[in-house]
Amino acid sequence: MGKMITVENVCKSFGTLEVLKNINLEVQKGEVLCIIGPSGSGKSTLLRCLNHLEVITSGKVMIEDELLAEKVNGKDQFKISHKKVSEICAELGMVFQRFNLFPHLTTIQNIIEATITVKKVPKQEAINYGMELLKMVGLEDKKDEYPVRLSGGQQQRVAIARALAMKPKIMLFDEPTSALDPELVGEVLEVMKQLARDGMTMIVVTHEMGFAREVGTRVIFMDKGEISEEGLPDEIFSNPKNERTKAFLQKIL
Amino acid sequence: MIHVFSFFPRLLQGALITIQLTIVAIIFGVIFGLLLALGRLSKNKIVNKFSWLYIWFFRGTPLLMQLYFIYYGVPMLFDPPLKYSAWVACYIAFSLNSAAYLAEIIRAAIQSIDKGQMEAAKALGMSYGQAMRRIIVPQSYRRLIPPVGNEFIMLVKDTSLVSIVAMPDLMRVTHEIESVQANAAIYLPSAIIYLAITTVCTVAFEKLEKKYSVYE
Numbered sequence: 001m002g003k004m005i006t007v008e009n010v011c012k013s014f015g016t017l018e019v020l021k022n023i024n025l026e027v028q029k030g031e032v033l034c035i036i037g038p039s040g041s042g043k044s045t046l047l048r049c050l051n052h053l054e055v056i057t058s059g060k061v062m063i064e065d066e067l068l069a070e071k072v073n074g075k076d077q078f079k080i081s082h083k084k085v086s087e088i089c090a091e092l093g094m095v096f097q098r099f100n101l102f103p104h105l106t107t108i109q110n111i112i113e114a115t116i117t118v119k120k121v122p123k124q125e126a127i128n129y130g131m132e133l134l135k136m137v138g139l140e141d142k143k144d145e146y147p148v149r150l151s152g153g154q155q156q157r158v159a160i161a162r163a164l165a166m167k168p169k170i171m172l173f174d175e176p177t178s179a180l181d182p183e184l185v186g187e188v189l190e191v192m193k194q195l196a197r198d199g200m201t202m203i204v205v206t207h208e209m210g211f212a213r214e215v216g217t218r219v220i221f222m223d224k225g226e227i228s229e230e231g232l233p234d235e236i237f238s239n240p241k242n243e244r245t246k247a248f249l250q251k252i253l
Numbered sequence: 254m255i256h257v258f259s260f261f262p263r264l265l266q267g268a269l270i271t272i273q274l275t276i277v278a279i280i281f282g283v284i285f286g287l288l289l290a291l292g293r294l295s296k297n298k299i300v301n302k303f304s305w306l307y308i309w310f311f312r313g314t315p316l317l318m319q320l321y322f323i324y325y326g327v328p329m330l331f332d333p334p335l336k337y338s339a340w341v342a343c344y345i346a347f348s349l350n351s352a353a354y355l356a357e358i359i360r361a362a363i364q365s366i367d368k369g370q371m372e373a374a375k376a377l378g379m380s381y382g383q384a385m386r387r388i389i390v391p392q393s394y395r396r397l398i399p400p401v402g403n404e405f406i407m408l409v410k411d412t413s414l415v416s417i418v419a420m421p422d423l424m425r426v427t428h429e430i431e432s433v434q435a436n437a438a439i440y441l442p443s444a445i446i447y448l449a450i451t452t453v454c455t456v457a458f459e460k461l462e463k464k465y466s467v468y469e
Contacts, residue, residue, distance in 0.1 A: 053372055082380060090378035100373035103468050104392050114377035117387055146468040166377060 002029045003064070004170050004201050005050060010059030012045055019045045021225040023059070027170075032202045034212035034233070037222035038248055043205040044097075046222070047172050050203070051092045052085050063088050064169070090118065093163030097175040099155040101147040101162070107134065108143040111162045119166065126165070133161040137191050153184030157191055164195075171195065173204040209253060213237050221245045257438045260430050267426030268446050274343060274412045274422065279355075279405055281348035286355030291385070293360050304356065311353035317414050320346040324418050339418045347415075351408055358400045362393035395465035402458030406451050423447065 005027040012020040019042045027033055035043045048054040049061060052068060060070045066088050070077040102110050111133060112126040121129075134140045137157035147155050156176055163171060173192065177185040189211050196202060196215045206212060212219055212233055219236045221229040221244075229242040237253075240246045292304030311319065324342035328335040366389050374384035416425035427443040430436075 051376055053375065086378045086380060089376065092376075094373075094376040096369060096373065096376075098369055100367075100369040102370065102373070102388055102392075113387060114374075114379055117383050118378040148468055162377070 003027075004029050004031075005203075006060070006062040007046075007050075008060040008062075010046075010049060010061065011057050012042075012049060012054060013057045019225050020049070020056075023225075023227060025220070025227070027201065027203060029201055030199050030217075032196045032204065032215050032217045034216035034219045035203065035205045035222060036207070036209070036212060036219060036248075041222040042225040043222050044174050047094075047174050047203060047205050050172060051089045051094055053094075063091055086118070090166055091169045092172055093166055093168035093170070094172045095156070095159050095163055095174065095176045097178050099147070099152070099159045099179070101155055101159055103147050106144050106146055107139065107150070107158050110147070110158060111165045114162075115165050130161070130165055133164050134158075136164075136194070137161050138187075151184060152180045153187045156180065156188045160188075160191055160195075170201045170203070173202065173206070175205050175207065177206070177208055207252070209237065209249075221248065223248070257434075257436060258442050260439060261442060263426055263430065264423060264443055264446055267421055267423035268450065270420060270422040271409065271412050271424075272450060274347060274415065274420075275405065275408050277344050278347035278351045278408055278412075279401075281344075282351030282355045282404075283359075283401070285348065285352035286359050287390075289352060289356035290359035290363060293356065294363065308353045308356055311350050312357075316346070316350050316411060317417070319350055320414060320418065323349075339415070339420050342418065343412075343415045343420055347408070347412065351404065354404055355401065358404065359393065359397060362396040362400075363389060365396055366392050395462065395469065398458055398462045398465060402454065402462075405454050405458070409450055409454065410447065 003026060005025070007023055007025040010020055010023040011018065023042075023046060025046075035046065037043050045054055049056050049069075050063070056069050056071055057074050058071045061068045067078065068080070068085070068088050102113065105113060108127065108130050111130040112121075112123070115121045115126045115129070116123060131140060131143065134143055137160060139154060139157055139161075142150060142154065142158075147158070150158065160171075160176075176192070177188050180188065185208070189208065192202070192204070192211070193215050204211070204216070214233075216233045219231065219233045220227050221236065221240075221242065223244045229236060229240060229245045236245065237249065240249055289304045289307060292300045293308070295301050295304075320343065323346045324339060328337070370388055370392065371384055374388045375381075379387070412422060413424035415422050416428060419425070423443060423446060427439055430439045
């Protein structure tokens with residue numbers, strides 16, 4: 001077991017709005033951490049602080065044993081180059097709610113783009129690995145299609161393959177099925193379950209309670225920028241201790 | 254009336270200059286305009302301010318005045334006075350001017366690209382430069398085509414201003430023929446040539462737009 005992510009006393013504000021209040025969190029290798037909670041509770045912001053899409057206001061974020069951000073009252077406590085940030089963030093793959101595939105590139109081009117430009121993998125090698133990933137998500141026959149020609153579920157599976165192409169150690173999922181038609185949710189969750197079985201460290205912000213319960217190794221309930229409850233999925237779903245967790249689960253289940 | 258059409262070959266020579274000037278101005282305009290657009294989007298204060306001032310100046314003063322200034326004014330700033338031809342002055346003036354307009358067109362196109370694209374590129378470890386080069390700017394091409402087509406057509410017609418510094422462009426040639434022949438009907442074949450040029454542009458840009466629409 002190794003520590004993959006360390007979050008210490010992290011606060012994040014947008015102007016005067018406090019979105020994250022003193023968050024502490026550790027994620028171990030191989031964990032599937034599910035973050036649930038009402039919208040506006042700071043789930044996505046927390047996730048985005050982990051790969052530097054948002055910059056924390058104060059606290060500390062470490063990826064493995066590398067310091068990504070350390071701030072006190074918005075002031076950096078150390079100097080970090082853009083290059084170093086990119087290097088650290090390359091360890092984290094991210095899947096977005098709205099897929100964010102590159103519309104001007106075909107499926108296979110989407111997957112190999114960053115491996116070639118960032119990781120400098122030779123093109124043929126990148127294509128071979130990309131095709132392997134496409135096979136894994138069941139879309140090898142769509143390699144030359146543009147994203148616009150794919151369904152939402154297919155786009156999201158390509159997005160997962162694109163993130164995996166960078167060979168990340170950790171995968172972040174930001175509500176990966178929230179923008180999908182109900183009948184397309186299953187195919188995306190199936191790919192995510194496969195990843196979990198293969199031992200990938202995953203942090204999943206989700207409203208899919210079934211997934212959290214079945215695949216999650218730990219669940220965090222966030223509310224108003226704080227972690228108000230944390231535990232094994234069975235504990236949280238069958239026997240929530242916090243009043244706010246109870247109220248939330250009652251509404252959603 | 255019919256006889257004015259016999260001047261077609263001479264008019265076409267003028268048209269060639271019009272076309273050359275337009276193409277040079279649009280090429281330099283796009284390159285320099287892209288840099289200015291990136292400058293306007295930059296967080297670097299000096300670069301940003303410079304781009305803003307440049308666009309402010311070249312959009313805010315008449316093109317004809319810029320042309321005069323570059324042809325007559327700038328050489329006088331040197332001692333001994335700099336010497337360059339009307340050709341050079343026209344190329345410079347039109348390139349600098351169209352860069353200012355194209356910069357704003359390009360900036361608008363870049364800013365219209367969904368923010369999620371930059372985020373996805375960054376999440377994949379790309380630097381700002383890589384993301385711009387490989388992801389954002391290529392996506393802006395299709396959105397650039399209609400307004401750049403518009404700018405191109407405006408430029409074809411605006412180049413007629415160079416007749417004033419004795420450049421033998423289509424306008425100037427037409428005017429010369431009119432003076433010698435004392436026949437204003439010469440403007441008719443000349444207008445037909447302008448229309449032909451702009452028609453070719455219109456069709457070409459429509460084709461280009463279709464070609465880049467495959468993924469939208």
